[in-house]
Amino acid sequence: MTRDENAVDEQPTRTSGGEGEDALARLAGRHATGYRSVGVMAYDIIREAILDGTLPPGHKLRQETLAESIGVSRLPVRSALIQLESDGLVEFHDRRGAVVKSLSVEQAREVYHLRILLETEALRSSMGEMSDARLERLRMLGRTADAEQEGADFVEARTAFYAELYDATRRPIQWELIDQLRLKVGRYMLGWRLVGDDAHQHSHDELTDAVAAGDADAAVELLRHHLEGVRDGVLDMLAAESTAGPAPATGRRRSGR
Template sequence: MENFRLSDQDRATLQFKVTTKLRELILKGEFKMGERLTQEEWAKNLGVSRMPIREALRQLEVEGLVRIEPRRGAIVTPISAEDVEEIYQLRALLEGQAVLKSLPFLDDEDINELERLYEKMIALKEDEKDMEEYMELNAQFHHILREGCPWRRIKGFIDTLWKGIPSYTPSVLSHHLKEAHEEHRLMVEYAKQKNGEKLKEVTENHILRTRDNLLKMIEKSEKIDVE
């Protein structure tokens, strides 16, 4: 396996960098199902202490990418193509409906905040350095879009789905940010126009496009593993 050590510059946002690196390696198929990740080994590989490795593994357990077992440590449980299909299909169905129901309750302040978040996202560079901020802004953007929905159960279901891989997808699909920027621009525009059907449509397409890109990445990693 290649050298994955983090540079001194990376340590400025150490916790995020460690988690991002391990997540990326898992999603790209660097580990086999059931492979054990030890804190000592990965602290050495990345040139960090065990603490950020421990915290990263806890976060990856929340995302469903590892399973922490007593006396065995973290066991890799890569997200499968079927997992991606399920998560993103559900997100598209639920979030599309949520933004449709939410739009009548969004006021000018909400719309202005959506525009502000969009402007901040497009101003960021498409590199790992800015990904942490981008992911936070992206999560806030989508939260505002659905926050006005009066159906509390659907919002609860969506929040549960966001606790896994969706929050961190931009970190492994950063080369697709231009597509996301255009979709976010359209979301802001349709929100301004109070066009609920168009907002629902672009939100669903945005989520399903992300699904398709993740599936392509998983398929590619599986082919490399077979070869």
């Protein structure tokens, strides 16, 4: 399966020590222009580093190191970490300070149970009010997501597809709940495209076709099948990591959806 959050064919890459700091500095270089606020820049850089695995679950987030790598003072870094805590990506401990939040197998299973319930209902509701204009945007966004291979651009394209699919503009509270659940299990896995089985390779087009045909049952079944496949891959990964520990930092895995 493709790791549209699905099966696992290779161990996730871990970065450590100076390698992680160098990767963070490269991210900072890409984000260094176009910001009116260093706080927003620090937040975007750290968030992307968590989502793409540069800062993996359990990684200790030292404010001095982050500030030096990004090229800002500690204050915007501290503010960014507080915001990321509210996003569910970072947690603070009395003795360890801030760390990238980890997820247990049990928590991931619960998250996907809730996602399936909420997202299938969101899809049915949205299809009842689907317009030709929205359908056209949906197909364009799906193809954009399929064209992206990894990292932040893929995550953004995929998020935009599902925001349109679930009519986030008209149902902002529902979308906020869905997005929060996606982030809870997504973290660094959210940006990975798993390889090994092509069962979900064209899921965006297939899902859009079912929506265009007005076949709610078929669309919901495709979505459910996709989320269940994603869930099983994530659970396998988390179970393996809980027994084997972090994989060595060699190479990069392909990013997924």
